[in-house]
Amino acid sequence: MAKKAPELKRSMTAGQMEMISLGGAIGVGLFMGASSTIKWTGPSVLLAYIFVGVILYIVMRALGEMLYIDPGTGSFADYASEHVHPIAGYLAEWANVFQYIVVGISEVVATTEYLRFWWKGTSDWIAGIIIILFLLIANLASAKAYATLEFWFAMIKVVTITLMILLGLAVILFGFGNGGHPVGFSNLWSHGGFFTGGIKGFFFSMAIIVGSYEGIELIGISAGEVSDPHKAIIKSVKSVLWRILIFYVGAIFVIVTIYPWNKLDSIGSPFVTTFAKVGITAAASVINFVVLTAALSGANSGIYSSSRMLYKLAHEGEAPKTFGYISKRIVPSHAIIGITSGILIGFMLNVLAQFLNKSLANIFVIVYSSSVLPGMVAWFVILLAELRFRRKNPDLMEDHPFKLPLYPYSNYFALIMLVVIVIFMFINPETQISVSVGALVLIVAAIVYVIKHRKEN
Numbered sequence: 001m002a003k004k005a006p007e008l009k010r011s012m013t014a015g016q017m018e019m020i021s022l023g024g025a026i027g028v029g030l031f032m033g034a035s036s037t038i039k040w041t042g043p044s045v046l047l048a049y050i051f052v053g054v055i056l057y058i059v060m061r062a063l064g065e066m067l068y069i070d071p072g073t074g075s076f077a078d079y080a081s082e083h084v085h086p087i088a089g090y091l092a093e094w095a096n097v098f099q100y101i102v103v104g105i106s107e108v109v110a111t112t113e114y115l116r117f118w119w120k121g122t123s124d125w126i127a128g129i130i131i132i133l134f135l136l137i138a139n140l141a142s143a144k145a146y147a148t149l150e151f152w153f154a155m156i157k158v159v160t161i162t163l164m165i166l167l168g169l170a171v172i173l174f175g176f177g178n179g180g181h182p183v184g185f186s187n188l189w190s191h192g193g194f195f196t197g198g199i200k201g202f203f204f205s206m207a208i209i210v211g212s213y214e215g216i217e218l219i220g221i222s223a224g225e226v227s228d229p230h231k232a233i234i235k236s237v238k239s240v241l242w243r244i245l246i247f248y249v250g251a252i253f254v255i256v257t258i259y260p261w262n263k264l265d266s267i268g269s270p271f272v273t274t275f276a277k278v279g280i281t282a283a284a285s286v287i288n289f290v291v292l293t294a295a296l297s298g299a300n301s302g303i304y305s306s307s308r309m310l311y312k313l314a315h316e317g318e319a320p321k322t323f324g325y326i327s328k329r330i331v332p333s334h335a336i337i338g339i340t341s342g343i344l345i346g347f348m349l350n351v352l353a354q355f356l357n358k359s360l361a362n363i364f365v366i367v368y369s370s371s372v373l374p375g376m377v378a379w380f381v382i383l384l385a386e387l388r389f390r391r392k393n394p395d396l397m398e399d400h401p402f403k404l405p406l407y408p409y410s411n412y413f414a415l416i417m418l419v420v421i422v423i424f425m426f427i428n429p430e431t432q433i434s435v436s437v438g439a440l441v442l443i444v445a446a447i448v449y450v451i452k453h454r455k456e457n
Helices: 014-025 028-069 075-083 086-115 124-141 143-174 198-213 218-225 229-258 261-267 270-277 283-315 333-356 358-369 372-392 409-427 432-453
Strands: none
Touching: 028 075, 028 198, 028 229, 028 261, 028 372, 028 409, 075 086, 075 283, 075 372, 086 124, 086 283, 086 333, 086 372, 086 432, 124 143, 124 283, 124 333, 143 229, 143 270, 143 283, 198 229, 198 372, 198 409, 229 270, 270 283, 283 333, 358 432, 372 409, 372 432, 409 432
16 A cells, blocks of 8 residues: 655745746757757747646646645645546656656756856766766755755846847847847748747647646646745745746837847857857856856756655655655655666766767767657646546635636646647657657556556555
8 A cells, every 4th residue: 555755844945936936947959959940930939838738727626725734745746646547646756756856867967068168178977977976965964955056047047038138129129239229020021930830840849848848747746845835835836837927028029129030040059149249258257157067956946856756656656665764854855866876877978888889879869859858747647636536625715826827628628739740740750769768768658557466456
């Protein structure tokens, strides 16, 4: 019989909870991956970000509705087990563990590359081990120590994006850094139109955008360790959604308005170029520092999230019991060590692959992209669980202050659109392999569950 995991210490503040969600969702994907989405659909990528933002809004309001009633650790997996089926919760938990180990590996690899910008002779494997140890110590110290670190990581990203948007608007409207000649808005339609990739390109870009937004559901996991959860949940869900949409849509708007979308590949990082354009000569160093903290933030959030899921799995009898241990500092220390060990092994294998054969490093890109579909599992189970949650608890919903608008039609709309996005991931030649790897991981996990529980059933 699965046991309920003991509660962890509620030592986070609402502000830290908001920043953790921002840190999880605003990652290296925005700074380095914007060109990928723009090349498929051109300036209409703005609408794609808004469209996926609407889906995200529905998912987070559904999660917030359930969290208000039951703010537990690993919440969305609990809701999936209780309101959908135990296998749904099991897949949500293992998908989260897989997703963030893979993301953690990629972020550490990225961090070693960013460090090489300043210290060209630095050994990748030594730098990677030091980074992993630093993140391990931060997570083992306490949830509060983790939250403080993540708060400042996220703050650096937020300040940089805000500056990017303000400076970009100055270039567009007043010609600041452009000889006093306003750039205007003509780049939005002058190079092949607004919808350059058609409907197919529009949906192709959504797959990457979903991957960029993944991580905001960390609110559900951190809710178990925040003081005054009811107040924090309402405040965090409302503010984080709008902030993410403003940061993503605002930054992408500035990029595609200042620069012709079809020339972005030739200018390098749009962030670096924008800062350089307005006279910030140290632009490359500034952005390198920001993407360094963004990568550290992604790995930090991943260790936090997946260790809580592994901790839950251990108490449910679905992972080795040792991962259910809580240290004197009231953190799941063995689970944290287990996740960081997985990241370390993956990182060392990547270094070895590059050493043996440079072309083998491309395999890692596929593996990293394979985390997108498992990452979507959380969104699917949140939407499905909320439908059942409402039907089971009509009495709790009567005076609920934070209901999902347009229920149940909003749920159905979001579920259908997520399925459509997955279908286009299989159609797109550039995402076929990665989405197939992600699907294979979920299928194997489901088979293991069925075999293990056949006798019980």
